[in-house]
Amino acid sequence: MKKRFKPLHATPAFLLAFAAACTPEATPPNVIVILADDIGYGDLSCNGETTIHTPNVDKLAENGVRFTDAHAVASTSTPSRYSLLTGHYAWRRNDTGIATGDAGMIIRPEQTTIADLFRDNGYATAAVGKWHLGLGETTGSQDWNGFITPGPSDIGFDYSYIMAATGDRVPCVYVEDQRVVNLDTNDPIAVSYKDSFPGEPLGRNHPELLYIQKPSHGHDMAIVNGISRIGYMKGGKQALWMDENIADSITHKAVQFIERNHDKPFFLYFATNDIHVPRVPHPRFAGKSGMGPRGDAILEFDWSVAQIMAALEKHGLTENTLIILTSDNGPVVDDGYQDQAVELLGDHRPWGEFRGGKYSNFEAGTRVPFIVHWPKKIKWDVSDALVSHIDMFASLAKLIDKPVPEGTAVDSQDQLAALLGEDKKGRDYVIEKAGSISVTTGEWKYIAPNNGAAYSRWTNTELGNDKQPQLYNLSEDIGEKNNVAEEYPEKVNELMNILEREKNK
Ligand code: NG6
Ligand code: CA
Numbered sequence: 001m002k003k004r005f006k007p008l009h010a011t012p013a014f015l016l017a018f019a020a021a022c023t024p025e026a027t028p029p030n031v032i033v034i035l036a037d038d039i040g041y042g043d044l045s046c047n048g049e050t051t052i053h054t055p056n057v058d059k060l061a062e063n064g065v066r067f068t069d070a071h072a073v074a075s076t077s078t079p080s081r082y083s084l085l086t087g088h089y090a091w092r093r094n095d096t097g098i099a100t101g102d103a104g105m106i107i108r109p110e111q112t113t114i115a116d117l118f119r120d121n122g123y124a125t126a127a128v129g130k131w132h133l134g135l136g137e138t139t140g141s142q143d144w145n146g147f148i149t150p151g152p153s154d155i156g157f158d159y160s161y162i163m164a165a166t167g168d169r170v171p172c173v174y175v176e177d178q179r180v181v182n183l184d185t186n187d188p189i190a191v192s193y194k195d196s197f198p199g200e201p202l203g204r205n206h207p208e209l210l211y212i213q214k215p216s217h218g219h220d221m222a223i224v225n226g227i228s229r230i231g232y233m234k235g236g237k238q239a240l241w242m243d244e245n246i247a248d249s250i251t252h253k254a255v256q257f258i259e260r261n262h263d264k265p266f267f268l269y270f271a272t273n274d275i276h277v278p279r280v281p282h283p284r285f286a287g288k289s290g291m292g293p294r295g296d297a298i299l300e301f302d303w304s305v306a307q308i309m310a311a312l313e314k315h316g317l318t319e320n321t322l323i324i325l326t327s328d329n330g331p332v333v334d335d336g337y338q339d340q341a342v343e344l345l346g347d348h349r350p351w352g353e354f355r356g357g358k359y360s361n362f363e364a365g366t367r368v369p370f371i372v373h374w375p376k377k378i379k380w381d382v383s384d385a386l387v388s389h390i391d392m393f394a395s396l397a398k399l400i401d402k403p404v405p406e407g408t409a410v411d412s413q414d415q416l417a418a419l420l421g422e423d424k425k426g427r428d429y430v431i432e433k434a435g436s437i438s439v440t441t442g443e444w445k446y447i448a449p450n451n452g453a454a455y456s457r458w459t460n461t462e463l464g465n466d467k468q469p470q471l472y473n474l475s476e477d478i479g480e481k482n483n484v485a486e487e488y489p490e491k492v493n494e495l496m497n498i499l500e501r502e503k504n505k
Contacts, residue, residue: 040331042352070370087393087409115156203228361464385426
């Protein structure tokens with residue numbers, strides 16, 4: 001069992017020490033992780049594309065450190081989030097693939113997360129937004145009409161207001177502190193990823209009911225708000241979210257959490273639904289990007305960032321709040337709905353200059369936007385340091401001057417100096433997982449041989465799987481066009497050995 005934080009007794013000596021520790025100099029920083037969904041490196045104007053305008057994110061970049069070589073651990077959500085929160089590579093387990101909406105909780109209560117670290121050290125903690133890490137004891141066993149346990153409170157989050165999985169997976173309801181919000185007990189919720197519920201119309205049989213968005217591939221099961229989803233669901237009508245209000249709802253809950261805790265240190269994990277499919281931004285963003293719902297959802301994300309910043313400003317917290325803004329994986333244009341993302345993309349390059357995208361072993365799969373903002377300590381900078389989500393745990397432990405609990409976050413390194421822009425090198429290498437596994441030193445990248453498909457027709461993505469070993473010299477070939485594995489067998493060996501060593505750790 002992990003250890004719980006025991007409150008200290010308020011003896012006079014303790015109170016004196018506490019008062020001393022609370023001088024402005026010693027006030028521990030608040031920490032906010034803003035984790036976007038599927039926003040690519042090129043989807044933020046601060047990263048150089050001139051086709052999109054994200055002024056609020058850009059403001060963070062202009063007053064913080066913007067990274068050019070930052071990586072998620074995986075090119076899809078569940079393994080990426082698992083790794084970020086635990087400091088343990090998701091690929092060490094075989095049950096961390098894209099989770100269904102009825103998956104059992106993947107991070108078990110015994111495991112220690114970043115949230116545990118903060119909570120055990122006196123922080124108020126919250127998870128708001130997309131979860132996608134499973135809930136409840138085992139897959140399919142949740143009682144969606146009662147207290148869903150285990151849940152976020154068992155892995156360090158005092159407060160949670162979450163979507164169980166993704167916008168395109170049932171159940172399409174918010175879960176607050178492990179109970180479905182606004183549930184009418186006379187209309188209980190049932191969820192299945194195996195069998196449909198007799199009498200419930202499905203997208204695949206009733207396209208005439210899909211009045212908001214139709215699928216382009218998959219997503220042909222339960223119909224919620226005129227959009228068909230993945231998985232089957234029945235009941236809970238009053239609790240269903242409105243897709244166009246998701247950003248408003250979760251941003252509001254994040255802001256409320258900041259307001260409730262403005263006078264004590266807090267850790268907020270704010271995981272947006274934007275810009276995952278189905279992309280249904282609020283009407284006030286509709287048509288604003290000229291790129292259809294995908295671009296509009298980016299503007300909505302930028303708006304959410306502005307709301308968080310305004311809440312901090314209102315309470316005088318901007319200066320001493322460390323914000324990390326990043327994305328769970330790279331971008332995808334058509335991810336399964338006919339939302340005109342392909343038709344209206346124009347010259348926009350969500351992946352920037354990188355090859356591939358979400359689901360890919362190539363750079364765009366995991367090279368993600370990454371900005372660190374902490375006015376008290378950080379000045380404007382751009383850093384090419386090699387950094388990874390895997391190091392958030394140990395680096396944030398260092399930030400609050402606490403040890404990483406023994407035996408936890410074993411893959412996480414303290415890279416705080418790199419995150420603060422003081423060290424311009426960062427890691428020696430990062431490991432990324434998509435269909436295959438790869439390792440990059442910043443200069444060289446090796447992708448292990450793999451039998452997976454080279455290309456996904458559905459998402460129009462080069463997946464980067466190849467039966468042959470691949471080696472790219474990123475310093476000369478950032479677009480990973482020339483596989484030079486045969487010319488540099490020693491380099492291949494060197495990088496292969498890093499992977500073998502890591503796998504056997
Ligand atoms: C895929 C879905 C895709 C998205 C993805 C998970 C289909 C055809 N595609 O299986 O739409 O939901 O899973 O995305 O169902 S992630 O960002 O949460 O990992
Ligand atoms: Ca994602």
